[in-house]
Amino acid sequence: MIMSSSLIMIKVNNYLNFGELQGDLFFEEEKTFYSLSFESKQKDVGEIHWTTSYQFGKMNIVYFLRQENFFYLFTSTPEHFNILKKILTHLFQGEINIELLKVPRKSKFVDINDNRVCDIKYDENFGFSANLKIENWSSLLKFYSNGLITYKMNDNRQLIDEIISICKALLDGVVKQNE
Incomplete structure (x- = not known):
């Protein structure tokens, strides 16, 4: 399992059928290498990768969980949302409607009833x-x-x-x- 102390939540608002995917995805765009790989047949656990220097550079890796139309990236950098968006846009060949879930600013909060x-x-x-x-x-x-x-x-x-x-x-x- 993934050792983590931080995450970001991303919601995919349009339907994407991950069950139809065959294997891992990798591509290069503007001298940057990107990939998405799943570690399970259910395609609910995996990694995204990217680097600006594939041959000799640092490979960035972010682990994720996927539950239906939500991705949970184990990262401390909300900007990684843009990396996932770029990969999903390439993968599904079109405009992807996804959002980074954030606490709305200047709002009011109603307490939740949760003993945890x-x-x-x-x-x-x-x-x-x-x-x-x-x-x-x-x-x-x-x-x-x-x-x-x-x-x-x-x-x-x-x-x-x-x-x-x-x-x-x-x-x-x-x-x-x-x-």
């Missing part, structure tokens, strides 16, 4: 901070207004799934107030 989360603090410019207690694991969670989510380092898929669920609930608490 306590001491939620919301700042309209910063985002969220909260204490998590999931079974025997605890962590400070920060969900910034630029889309970055940070938490204590772990490699437990169940914990990561719960962190993602909590972050989506926090976003729903903001969205409901704005409707």
Whole structure:
């Protein structure tokens, strides 16, 4: 499993059929090499890669999970959203409608009722901070207004799934107030 302490959540708004993909994707564009590879038959775990110097340069690698139309990139750099967008646009030969999920700025928050989360603090410019207690694991969670989510380092898929669920609930608490 992936050892992580940060992630970004990306939502694909148009339908993409990943089941039809045959093998990995790689291409070069403007002297930059890109690739997408899946590590499972379900195409729900994988890596994106890119480099500006394929022969001798540093290969950038970001691991991800995919659940239906959501990608969760294990990175501390929200800009990696643009790399995934470029790869998906190339892969599906057209305009891809995807968005980086961020805490909306200058909004109001309605508290969520979740016993795994306590001491939620919301700042309209910063985002969220909260204490998590999931079974025997605890962590400070920060969900910034630029889309970055940070938490204590772990490699437990169940914990990561719960962190993602909590972050989506926090976003729903903001969205409901704005409707």
